[in-house]
Amino acid sequence: MTDTTDPATTAASATRAGRGRWDHTPGAVSGLTATGGLATVELTWHSYRPRRGQLVDHYEVYVSERADRGGDLAHSATLLGRTLYPHLTHRVGPEPRRRHYTVVAVVSSGARTRPARPVSAVSARSVAAGRAVARVGDFDHKGLEFALSPDQSARYRTAFPTGVDYRYGTSTPGRDWSYLHPGPSDAWGGRKEHTFALRFDLAAAPKDDLACALWLIDAHATAAGAAEVTLNGRPVRTLQFQGGATRGSLEGDATRVGSALKPSYYEFPLAADLFTAGENVLRLRKTSGSWIAYDALGVFAAE
Amino acid sequence: MSAAPPSSNGLDRRLFLQAAGVGVGALLAGAGLAGQAEAAGGAPRLRDDPFRLGVASGEPASDGIVLWTRLAPRPLADDGHGGMARAGYDVRWQVAEDERFRRVVRAGTALALPELGHSVHPQVRGLRPGRQYFYRFQAQGHTSPVGRFRTAPGDRSRAAFSFATASCQAWYHGHFSAYRDLVARDPDVVFFLGDYVYEYGITAANMWRAAPAPGPRHELETNTLADYRVRYSLFKTDPDLQAAHAAAPWILTPDDHEVQNDYADEKSAYGISEEDFLLRRAVAYRAYYENCPLPPLALAQGPDARLHRRLRYGGLATLHVLDGRQYRDPKPANTEEQYAPGRSMLGAAQEQWLYRGLRTADTRWNLLLQQVGMVKVTENRVDQWDGYPAARQRLLDVLGERGVAPSVVFTGDCHRSIAGDLLADFADPDSAVVSSEFLGTSIASDGDGAPSDNYAKDWMQHPWMSFYDGRRGYVLGHADAGAVTAEYRAVPYVRADNQAAGFSLDRFRVEHGRPGMQKVS
Structure with missing residues (x-):
C-alpha cells in the first residue's frame, strides 16, 4: 500500500472550518467517477462552476479505506491531494484494494463546497502482489532508493562503467542499481546500449510460470525507446516504453500531487522452462531511444 | 478628499461590462469605488502587521494613479491567503503632497476581499500633472510603509522624464x-x-x-x-x-x-x-x-x-x-x-x-x-x-x-x-x-x-x-x-x-x- 495521505486533514474538518459568508460556496462537485487499473485509480469529475467573481482555486481529493454508513466519507477520509484540474490519478500499491473517494472544491475566497457524493473503485492486482523470487526496489512510485537518485546521471559512466550487475540478496539498490537506465540516444551514457542484470538463485526450477513486474516512474517524453528482455540468455520479449515527461532524471517521487512525472507499468509472464536450478539472470538491454527511470523490478510467483 | 464616484473615474461602459463577468462588487470595492455598497463589519481582528508585502503604485496618468497593497500578516501561509481570515477588510488609503501626510489631497476606503486575495487597487483621480505624491494605507490601526509616485506630465507637456x-x-x-x-x-x-x-x-x-x-x-x-x-x-x-x-x-x-x-x-x-x-x-x-x-x-x-x-x-x-x-x-x-x-x-x-x-x-x-x-x-x-x-x-x-x-x-x-x-x-x-x-x-x-x-x-x-x-x-x-x-x-x-x-x-x-x-x- 503506497497511499501518501496527510492524516491531519479530513473532508469533514476542512468543511467545518469557520462560519460566515466566505466559508461556504454553494453545492458540491458532481460527476465524480473512479476507475481502478494496474497501480492506479483514475478519478474524474465535472468542473465546479462557482458564482460570478470566483474561480476554482483547486480541488481537494479525499480517500478512505472504508465507506462510512450511508456512504458518507466526511468523517473518515484523508486528504489525498490538491489539483487545479477536474481529474487526478491516485497511484496505489500492487495489492488489489477497494477505496472510497470524495472531492471538495475550494474557490478563490477560500470557501468550500460540500463533499461530492462518494465513489469507490478497486485497483487491479499486480503480479508484484505475489511472492517475490527476486526484487530490486519498492513498488511505490518512487525511485529514491536507487543509486545516483534523484539527479546524478552525470556520474553514471563512472559509477557503472559496464552497466548494472545486481545480485539479489547481496547487492543493495542504493549502491548497485542505477536510478536511470540510459539508452543509445543518451550522450551522457556514451551513446551506446546498456544492460542491467538481475541475478538470483533458485533451489529448483519452478513448476509453474512466474511473472515479471517492471514499474517506471518516468521515461524520456519523445524517445522512450525499447529494451530487450532475456532470461538466462533466452529472449523473453521486447518492451516498447511509453513516453514519459523527461523529468525522472531530476526528481524521483511520482506520488506527490503536482509531480510532472509520468509513470508506466509493464508486467508479463516468464515461462517456467526458462528457469534453472542455481543462478538465473534476468537482463534488460536498452536497444533504442533514451533513458527510463526505475520504480522497481522483480520476478514473482503467484501465492 | 474622498474617492470620486465611478462615473468620473474613467470606468467606461466596456469596463463595467467586463467587470460584470468577474464580480463587479469585488472589483469596484477593491478599486475603492464601491461607495457604501460593501462594508467590512465584523471582520476578525488583525493582530499582526498586514502590510508585509509592501505597497505599490502603477499606471501613472497626468491626473491619477493606481495604488496597490495586499493584506498578508503571514505572507507564506500555505493556503495562499496570507494569514487572513475569510472576511472583508476596510483599507483606508491616503495620497498627500508631503511625506508626513500633512497635506492629504485624496483619501478613500477600498475593501480587501478574500476573492481577490485581500488585495486592493484604489483608482485615484484628481491629481495634478507632473507632481510628486506620497501614499499609504491603514487597516485596523496598522499603517503601511509610505510609497511615492510622480504623476505623468500634462498632455501637452514636453517635460523630460x-x-x-x-x-x-x-x-x-x-x-x-x-x-x-x-x-x-x-x-x-x-x-x-x-x-x-x-x-x-x-x-x-x-x-x-x-x-x-x-x-x-x-x-x-x-x-x-x-x-x-x-x-x-x-x-x-x-x-x-x-x-x-x-x-x-x-x-x-x-x-x-x-x-x-x-x-x-x-x-x-x-x-x-x-x-x-x-x-x-x-x-x-x-x-x-x-x-x-x-x-x-x-x-x-x-x-x-x-x-x-x-x-x-x-x-x-x-x-x-x-x-x-x-x-x-x-x-x-x-x-x-x-x-x-x-x-x-x-x-x-x-x-x-x-x-x-x-x-x-x-x-x-x-x-x-x-x-x-x-x-x-x-x-x-x-x-x-x-x-x-x-x-x-x-x-x-x-x-x-x-x-x-x-x-x-x-x-x-x-x-x-x-x-x-x-x-x-x-x-x-x-x-x-x-x-x-x-x-x-x-x-x-x-x-x-x-x-x-x-x-x-x-x-x-x-x-x-x-x-x-x-x-x-x-x-x-x-x-x-x-x-x-x-x-x-x-x-x-x-x-x-x-x-x-x-x-x-x-x-x-x-x-x-x-x-x-x-x-x-
Missing part, C-alpha cells in the same frame, strides 16, 4: 540588488517587461540565492491559485523589490513565466491539455492581478485578461504595452510554418490596435514595452520574434512609415543586456533603420552571469547589433524631445547577498529624426 526597465526576477537565482541601484537613481517610472515570478519548483538544484531554502511548499511547480499566490508572496518578500515598488509607479506586462514557460495562447509546452491549461491560465492571471498595481481592465475574465494597453506620458511619449503571449500562434513545427504570412505574435486584433496607435500617436516618441527579442538573431529562436518573421515585418513596415513618430522598443526575456537596431528589411543589412531595441537583462534569473557567454556570438554576428553583456541589472532611461537614452546598469553578483553595488556598463542614445542608436561616450 526618467525611467527604468526591469524583467526576469527569479528569486531563487539571486538577490534583487539591482533594485537597490535603481531606487538610488530615482526614476520617474519603472517598466516591468515580464517574468515577475517563475512557476518552477524551488529545490536545492536551483536555489542559488544564499538564503534559507523556502521549504517543501515551494518544491513543486505552481499549479493552483494558492500555489501562485504563495509564489508571489515569496518573491515579494524581497526587501529591494518592495523598495523599488515604493519608490516609483510601475507599468507591468507579463511574459510566459507568470503562467508557464514558453506557453502560447491556450497551448502549454509541457503536454497539458488545452482545456486544463485554460484553467491554469485563469488562476495565474488572477494571481498576477492580485499582486501587481494593475488597472481594473487587467483583471481576467476566466482565462482572458486585457493586458495590452496604451498610456500617455505627457506630450513626449505614447507607451504601447504589448501582450506577446495570450494571442500568439504556437511554436512552428517547421520552416514553412515559421514563415507563413498569417502567423502572428500579438494576434490580429492586437496587431491592428498597435498599428492604429502607432499611426495616430501625437507624441514626440512611440515607446514599445514588450516581452521577447524583436531584432533578428537566429532562425531557431522561435520563442522570440524570430519565430514570427512575417508579423515582425508587418510591424517594421508600420514603424518605418512616413508620419509615424520615431519609436524605441524595450524588451525583457533574454537575461542579457543587448542593444541593436531594427531594420526595414533584415534580409538587406543596408536597408533603413526603422527603430532601435534595448533588451534588458534579468534582475536575478541565471545567477551572477558574466560579461560574455556562449550566446554572445549568435547575437553579435550581425552588423545591426551594438552591445552585449551577460550580467544582471536593468536599463536606466531618459526621454526628452531630442533623444531617448538607455544606460545599461549592472551588478557584479547576485547570489551571495544583496550588497553588490551597481555600475554603468554602457550608454546609447537614439536622437529624434536620426534613426539608429549611437554610443554615448
Whole structure:
C-alpha cells in the first residue's frame, strides 16, 4: 500500500472550518467517477462552476479505506491531494484494494463546497502482489532508493562503467542499481546500449510460470525507446516504453500531487522452462531511444 | 478628499461590462469605488502587521494613479491567503503632497476581499500633472510603509522624464540588488517587461540565492491559485523589490513565466491539455492581478485578461504595452510554418490596435514595452520574434512609415543586456533603420552571469547589433524631445547577498529624426 495521505486533514474538518459568508460556496462537485487499473485509480469529475467573481482555486481529493454508513466519507477520509484540474490519478500499491473517494472544491475566497457524493473503485492486482523470487526496489512510485537518485546521471559512466550487475540478496539498490537506465540516444551514457542484470538463485526450477513486474516512474517524453528482455540468455520479449515527461532524471517521487512525472507499468509472464536450478539472470538491454527511470523490478510467483 | 464616484473615474461602459463577468462588487470595492455598497463589519481582528508585502503604485496618468497593497500578516501561509481570515477588510488609503501626510489631497476606503486575495487597487483621480505624491494605507490601526509616485506630465507637456526597465526576477537565482541601484537613481517610472515570478519548483538544484531554502511548499511547480499566490508572496518578500515598488509607479506586462514557460495562447509546452491549461491560465492571471498595481481592465475574465494597453506620458511619449503571449500562434513545427504570412505574435486584433496607435500617436516618441527579442538573431529562436518573421515585418513596415513618430522598443526575456537596431528589411543589412531595441537583462534569473557567454556570438554576428553583456541589472532611461537614452546598469553578483553595488556598463542614445542608436561616450 503506497497511499501518501496527510492524516491531519479530513473532508469533514476542512468543511467545518469557520462560519460566515466566505466559508461556504454553494453545492458540491458532481460527476465524480473512479476507475481502478494496474497501480492506479483514475478519478474524474465535472468542473465546479462557482458564482460570478470566483474561480476554482483547486480541488481537494479525499480517500478512505472504508465507506462510512450511508456512504458518507466526511468523517473518515484523508486528504489525498490538491489539483487545479477536474481529474487526478491516485497511484496505489500492487495489492488489489477497494477505496472510497470524495472531492471538495475550494474557490478563490477560500470557501468550500460540500463533499461530492462518494465513489469507490478497486485497483487491479499486480503480479508484484505475489511472492517475490527476486526484487530490486519498492513498488511505490518512487525511485529514491536507487543509486545516483534523484539527479546524478552525470556520474553514471563512472559509477557503472559496464552497466548494472545486481545480485539479489547481496547487492543493495542504493549502491548497485542505477536510478536511470540510459539508452543509445543518451550522450551522457556514451551513446551506446546498456544492460542491467538481475541475478538470483533458485533451489529448483519452478513448476509453474512466474511473472515479471517492471514499474517506471518516468521515461524520456519523445524517445522512450525499447529494451530487450532475456532470461538466462533466452529472449523473453521486447518492451516498447511509453513516453514519459523527461523529468525522472531530476526528481524521483511520482506520488506527490503536482509531480510532472509520468509513470508506466509493464508486467508479463516468464515461462517456467526458462528457469534453472542455481543462478538465473534476468537482463534488460536498452536497444533504442533514451533513458527510463526505475520504480522497481522483480520476478514473482503467484501465492 | 474622498474617492470620486465611478462615473468620473474613467470606468467606461466596456469596463463595467467586463467587470460584470468577474464580480463587479469585488472589483469596484477593491478599486475603492464601491461607495457604501460593501462594508467590512465584523471582520476578525488583525493582530499582526498586514502590510508585509509592501505597497505599490502603477499606471501613472497626468491626473491619477493606481495604488496597490495586499493584506498578508503571514505572507507564506500555505493556503495562499496570507494569514487572513475569510472576511472583508476596510483599507483606508491616503495620497498627500508631503511625506508626513500633512497635506492629504485624496483619501478613500477600498475593501480587501478574500476573492481577490485581500488585495486592493484604489483608482485615484484628481491629481495634478507632473507632481510628486506620497501614499499609504491603514487597516485596523496598522499603517503601511509610505510609497511615492510622480504623476505623468500634462498632455501637452514636453517635460523630460526618467525611467527604468526591469524583467526576469527569479528569486531563487539571486538577490534583487539591482533594485537597490535603481531606487538610488530615482526614476520617474519603472517598466516591468515580464517574468515577475517563475512557476518552477524551488529545490536545492536551483536555489542559488544564499538564503534559507523556502521549504517543501515551494518544491513543486505552481499549479493552483494558492500555489501562485504563495509564489508571489515569496518573491515579494524581497526587501529591494518592495523598495523599488515604493519608490516609483510601475507599468507591468507579463511574459510566459507568470503562467508557464514558453506557453502560447491556450497551448502549454509541457503536454497539458488545452482545456486544463485554460484553467491554469485563469488562476495565474488572477494571481498576477492580485499582486501587481494593475488597472481594473487587467483583471481576467476566466482565462482572458486585457493586458495590452496604451498610456500617455505627457506630450513626449505614447507607451504601447504589448501582450506577446495570450494571442500568439504556437511554436512552428517547421520552416514553412515559421514563415507563413498569417502567423502572428500579438494576434490580429492586437496587431491592428498597435498599428492604429502607432499611426495616430501625437507624441514626440512611440515607446514599445514588450516581452521577447524583436531584432533578428537566429532562425531557431522561435520563442522570440524570430519565430514570427512575417508579423515582425508587418510591424517594421508600420514603424518605418512616413508620419509615424520615431519609436524605441524595450524588451525583457533574454537575461542579457543587448542593444541593436531594427531594420526595414533584415534580409538587406543596408536597408533603413526603422527603430532601435534595448533588451534588458534579468534582475536575478541565471545567477551572477558574466560579461560574455556562449550566446554572445549568435547575437553579435550581425552588423545591426551594438552591445552585449551577460550580467544582471536593468536599463536606466531618459526621454526628452531630442533623444531617448538607455544606460545599461549592472551588478557584479547576485547570489551571495544583496550588497553588490551597481555600475554603468554602457550608454546609447537614439536622437529624434536620426534613426539608429549611437554610443554615448
